Amino acid sequence: xxxxxxxxxxxxxxxxxxxxxxxHEWRLSTVPxxxxxxxxxxxxxxxxxxxxxxxxxxxxxxxxxxxxxxxxELREMTxxxxxxxxxxxEPGTRTGIAVLTDNPREVGADRIANAVAAHxxxxxxxVVVVDFGTAITVDAISAKGQYLGGAIAPGxxxxxxxxxxxxxxxxxxxxxxxxxxxxxxxxxxVQSGIMYGTAALVDGLVARVSSELGGAAxxxxxxxxxxxxxxxxxxxxxxxxxxxxMGLRIIFERNIDDGALGSPA
Numbered sequence: 087x088x089x090x091x092x093x094x095x096x097x098x099x100x101x102x103x104x105x106x107x108x109x110h111e112w113r114l115s116t117v118p119x120x121x122x123x124x125x126x127x128x129x130x131x132x133x134x135x136x137x138x139x140x141x142x143x144x145x146x147x148x149x150x151x152x153x154x155x156x157x158x159e160l161r162e163m164t165x166x167x168x169x170x171x172x173x174x175x176e177p178g179t180r181t182g183i184a185v186l187t188d189n190p191r192e193v194g195a196d197r198i199a200n201a202v203a204a205h206x207x208x209x210x211x212x213v214v215v216v217d218f219g220t221a222i223t224v225d226a227i228s229a230k231g232q233y234l235g236g237a238i239a240p241g242x243x244x245x246x247x248x249x250x251x252x253x254x255x256x257x258x259x260x261x262x263x264x265x266x267x268x269x270x271x272x273x274x275x276v277q278s279g280i281m282y283g284t285a286a287l288v289d290g291l292v293a294r295v296s297s298e299l300g301g302a303a304x305x306x307x308x309x310x311x312x313x314x315x316x317x318x319x320x321x322x323x324x325x326x327x328x329x330x331x332m333g334l335r336i337i338f339e340r341n342i343d344d345g346a347l348g349s350p351a
Contacts, residue, residue, distance in 0.1 A: 089145045089159060090334040091221070093151035093195055096243075097310055100132060101331040102144070108328055113310070118155040122162035129163070137254040140167045147172040148338035150195035150330065172244045173341045175199060180340045184232045197225055198233065199333030204306050205231040206336055212299040213293055215329070216322065220244055222284070224291040226299055230252030234299075237291050239263075242284045242311050249276070263318055285318035292321040 093116055102110040112132045119170040120128075126140075133139055147164045148259040149172050157174065164172040175195035183201050185193055193327055195216045195344065196217065204213040205227050213227045218241065223235035240248070242261060250258045258272050259280075265280050269275030296303045308329035326332070 087138070088146045088148065088335060089144050090110055090331045091149045091151075092199070092330045093153050093160070094196065094310075098156075099310070099331065100129070100243045100330075101328060101334075102133075102136060102138065103331075103335050106335065108331060111331070112139075112329065116156060117321065118153050118154060120156070120159060121160045122166060125159055126167045127208065130167075140169075144168060144256060144344060146170075146181065146338055146342065148175070148334045149158055149173070150175040150199045150334055152194050152196060157228050159272075162278065165227055166297055175321045175334070175337055179337065181337050182231065183231075185228075186232050186268050187235050193233065194223075196330050197223055197236070199233045199330045199337060201225060201233045201333070202336050203329045203333035204304075206332070207326075208304045211308045212303040214295050214299070214305045216292060216309075216312075217309040217330075218242070218307065218311040218315060221321070222288065222309075223302065224288070226303075228299070233250050236295065239287055239291070242280060242315060243282065246280050247329070249280070261314060281315065282318055284315050286322075289321045292319075296321075 087098060090101045093098040096116060098114050098116045101108050101113045119231050121188045121228050149160050161172055175198055177191050181198055181202055183198060187193055200215045200217055201330060204215045210229060215225045217223045220241045222239045223236055226234040228234055250256060256276055263281040264274040264277045267278050269278045292305055305321055305323045307325045308327060312325055318324055
């Protein structure tokens, strides 16, 4: 079995695959200061919930991370507790995706994993991938499987927190959509601006990126904040909450040809 870990700025998403089937998944807060031993305690508890352990069943680990300190601790945890090295999505890792940006090394590992999975879902079409996380990323993948670049905007919670922090008379509100765009109270007006505004931002970026791709791109969304915004978007065709994990599984398989890293059997 394969353990996949996607480390974001806010949350870490874990998944266990039995070949190509995702059998278990969990989310935990990303805390960069956690040591390899602390991570082992947390991972061990999750594995025990699924009747798994470090010493049996798990034969491979793959990691994407945008938090460098967490990446290093996860590497150390994998070697110390699983007994083999992790596949880490980084420059030099075989992904099957050509990165056609000015500086490919600066593209987030999660965005590469998303591109790999999106191209696998739509192998003959250009794809726009929207990831609703701490930041909202809108990425373009060509029909040939090339990562072309994209756009980065503040995530819904990130934007809301900045608004609440910077305004004296606007307090924190629940992040839900009000019944109408025209708010009849300050709370409703703030909710409208955040929720419908974010949806409009996403729709606008998707439309522009799709146009630059020729106008016939598939649109796939993912990310933990997706469910609160998706129903208000007009351009999203499909929501795949485990898109990044799917991409990590594919990347792992492309990097175990020599058998040195185990196999997701």
